[in-house]
Amino acid sequence: xxxxxxxxxxxxxxAEVRRLIAENRNVTLKAKGSSMLPFIRGGEDSVVLEKxxxxxxxxxxxxxxxxxxxxxxxxxxxxxxxxxxMGDGNIKGTETCRTADVVARAKCxxxxxxxxxxxxxxxxxxxxxxxxxxxxxxxxxFLYRMIH
Numbered sequence: 001x002x003x004x005x006x007x008x009x010x011x012x013x014x015a016e017v018r019r020l021i022a023e024n025r026n027v028t029l030k031a032k033g034s035s036m037l038p039f040i041r042g043g044e045d046s047v048v049l050e051k052x053x054x055x056x057x058x059x060x061x062x063x064x065x066x067x068x069x070x071x072x073x074x075x076x077x078x079x080x081x082x083x084x085x086m087g088d089g090n091i092k093g094t095e096t097c098r099t100a101d102v103v104a105r106a107k108c109x110x111x112x113x114x115x116x117x118x119x120x121x122x123x124x125x126x127x128x129x130x131x132x133x134x135x136x137x138x139x140x141x142f143l144y145r146m147i148h
Contacts, residue, residue, distance in 0.1 A: 014070055014103065017049070017062070019102045026050050028110070035087030036060070037074060038144050039127065047072065047110045049104035050141045058124050060106035061085065066097040074127065088130055100128065 008016075015029055020027050027049045033042040040047060040060075049062055059075045063085060073095060077084035083102070085095045109116040133140060 011068060011088065014064075014068075018103055021051050024051055025105065026107060031057065035089045036074075037089035037141060039088050039116075039123075039130075040109055041071070042047070042112075045109055046111055048107045050107040050133065052053045052105035054100065055083075055099070055105060058127055060118055062103040062106070063095070063097045064101045064103060065097045070103070071095055074131075076131065088127070089141060091134070091141070 005133045017029070028046050029049065031040045031042045031045045047060070047077055052059070052061060055061065055075060055078075057063050057075050057077060060072060061075050061083075062070060062072045063083070064070050066087070071085065071087070073085040073087045073090075075083055076086045076094070083097050083099060085097065086093070086144075106118045108118055130137075
């Protein structure tokens with residue numbers, strides 16, 4: 001199957017993503033970057049996004065963390081309307097935003113024809129373990145990159 005790939009400026013792309021999500025439609029985006037390794041591989045994986053209702057820590061969220069600056073990172077903490085996000089592939093650094101800045105939640109990850117349900121108990125358990133490995137994540141990511 002041949003696929004046409006088009007580059008679209010972020011302001012146009014995310015305005016359309018917001019519109020489709022508001023209509024309760026799912027949106028599939030190709031992942032970019034390495035901030036969500038090893039769960040999401042930029043350039044290889046796609047993420048199916050859905051409307052984010054009843055978000056909880058462990059969810060992967062698409063959020064606007066600054067004017068026109070969007071991230072797809074995991075929710076690691078909540079304090080009322082304030083959210084704390086961190087990429088699984090990051091060894092330090094977090095972002096904060098408000099619940100109003102959440103655009104969508106990852107429903108599933110598509111990798112080489114296989115789907116991973118982001119709400120499954122198995123995915124959430126692996127993510128919790130990965131988060132607890134933060135003190136040694138630098139070394140694990142180094143090994144992961146060497147293997148892949």
